Amino acid sequence: MPATKFICPDGKRIRIAECLKGCPNEQRCMFLPTLRAVGNSLDRKISEPTVTELIAGVRETYLKKTSSYAVDPTSVLYALQGQAIHTINERNTQGNILSEERLKDEVTSGQFDLYGKILDEEEGVLGDLKVTSSYKLMKALGIYKVDVPTGEVYKSGTKKGQVKTRKEFRYDGVCDLLDWAIQLNYYRILLEEQGFKVKRMYIQALCRDFNLRIATERGITQAVYIIPINKISDYWLKRYFTHKAKLLREALETKTLPPICSVRERWNDRKCLDYCAARENCPYAQNLETKGVNDYEFGKTA
Numbered sequence: 624m625p626a627t628k629f630i631c632p633d634g635k636r637i638r639i640a641e642c643l644k645g646c647p648n649e650q651r652c653m654f655l656p657t658l659r660a661v662g663n664s665l666d667r668k669i670s671e672p673t674v675t676e677l678i679a680g681v682r683e684t685y686l687k688k689t690s691s692y693a694v695d696p697t698s699v700l701y702a703l704q705g706q707a708i709h710t711i712n713e714r715n716t717q718g719n720i721l722s723e724e725r726l727k728d729e730v731t732s733g734q735f736d737l738y739g740k741i742l743d744e745e746e747g748v749l750g751d752l753k754v755t756s757s758y759k760l761m762k763a764l765g766i767y768k769v770d771v772p773t774g775e776v777y778k779s780g781t782k783k784g785q786v787k788t789r790k791e792f793r794y795d796g797v798c799d800l801l802d803w804a805i806q807l808n809y810y811r812i813l814l815e816e817q818g819f820k821v822k823r824m825y826i827q828a829l830c831r832d833f834n835l836r837i838a839t840e841r842g843i844t845q846a847v848y849i850i851p852i853n854k855i856s857d858y859w860l861k862r863y864f865t866h867k868a869k870l871l872r873e874a875l876e877t878k879t880l881p882p883i884c885s886v887r888e889r890w891n892d893r894k895c896l897d898y899c900a901a902r903e904n905c906p907y908a909q910n911l912e913t914k915g916v917n918d919y920e921f922g923k924t925a
Contacts (some may be wrong), residue, residue: 626665626900628693629658636693639665643792644647653696660703661696674733674809677867680884685874686901701831705754708829709736712752719746726813730864735810738819742900747822749814752809757838763803763828763850765796766842792842800826800852801887809857809864824852824886883907 632652639662643655651658676684686692709723716722720739725732728831737750748789755763770788777785803826811821833837833846855900874881883905889895895908 626694627691629661630693630695638888657700657703660695661699663692664699664703664706671727671732672868672871674731674806674864677731677864677871678805680888681867681870681874681881682884682905682907683888683899683901684871685881686904688775688875689878690901692903698900701754704831705752708754712737722820726810726817728813728816730861730868731809733806733810733813735814738814738821742823747820749807749811749821749824751803751810751824751826752804752829753826754831756913757830757832757835757841757843757911760828760830760843760848761841762799763826764842764848765798767793767796768842769793794842800850803850804852804855805860805863807852808839809860810856812857824854826850826852838893870912880906 626639628638629642630636631648633648637647643659643662646652653661672684677689693769711886713722716737718740720737720741721735722737723734724738727733735749736752739748740746741748741750761767768790771791773787773789775787777783777787807824807826811824814821828850829847830838830843830846830848833843853865870881873879881888884894886892890898892911895902895911899905899908902912
């Protein structure tokens with residue numbers, strides 16, 4: 624079931640169809656074509672679970688498929704920006720390049736972005752387009768900061784006698800790419816099952832806040848990054864997606880709420896509090912919000 628309502632700037636809720644027909648306020652919060660685009664992007668008509676749905680928590684996907692929920696239209700604008708980037712690329716795939724093709728197997732379906740000679744002269748390159756934040760890029764690239772002694776000490780104040788330090792970037796941290804890697808690797812499996820050999824995989828990540836100071840403070844100095852993705856075991860991927868698809872299918876058939884999403888899927892509860900569109904129908908998220916973030920230690924609630 625797609626989202627059925629918009630959340631207005633004043634917090635009130637209105638059915639999407641009613642909003643598009645006529646705004647109850649003196650002036651719309653956005654242009655009507657923009658609101659129509661948001662509404663259309665929320666109306667998914669794919670019956671089988673997709674790759675991206677199965678990567679998310681089973682409870683989150685179940686609630687999105689079975690319950691009515693509301694979204695703030697502004698929260699969907701970044702997704703629309705991503706769709707625009709996809710459309711621009713799709714319109715410029717002259718030559719031996721495949722784009723935006725949906726493939727499926729007995730478990731799931733997925734729509735890859737680009738495949739072919741997309742980066743250099745080698746054929747068989749699979750690419751995925753992302754519009755993301757400098758924070759996500761910092762984690763994906765393994766960038767972090769360390770305190771480096773300056774050789775001086777504080778001569779007064781509460782830190783008197785302590786060594787002065789400065790922050791320096793390091794670029795050898797653990798790259799937080801698991802969800803992106805799982806997604807792209809399953810697209811690889813779907814392509815190879817159709818006879819298309821995938822030789823290399825890359826993410827092209829566009830930083831949406833590149834021109835802000837916060838991006839520089841996170842070590843992000845480019846608007847676009849090309850990030851190589853390593854191959855993941857086909858056996859592991861098949862087991863992972865088959866298991867999650869089974870859990871989702873059983874929940875849908877029995878109309879039973881699945882267990883809460885894992886700590887990783889919940890982003891240590893941050894997704895439950897601010898980013899999950901189905902959180903209003905999730906008892907765990909509602910309990911978390913009622914008790915307040917200060918009553919919880921992220922990552923240790925379940």
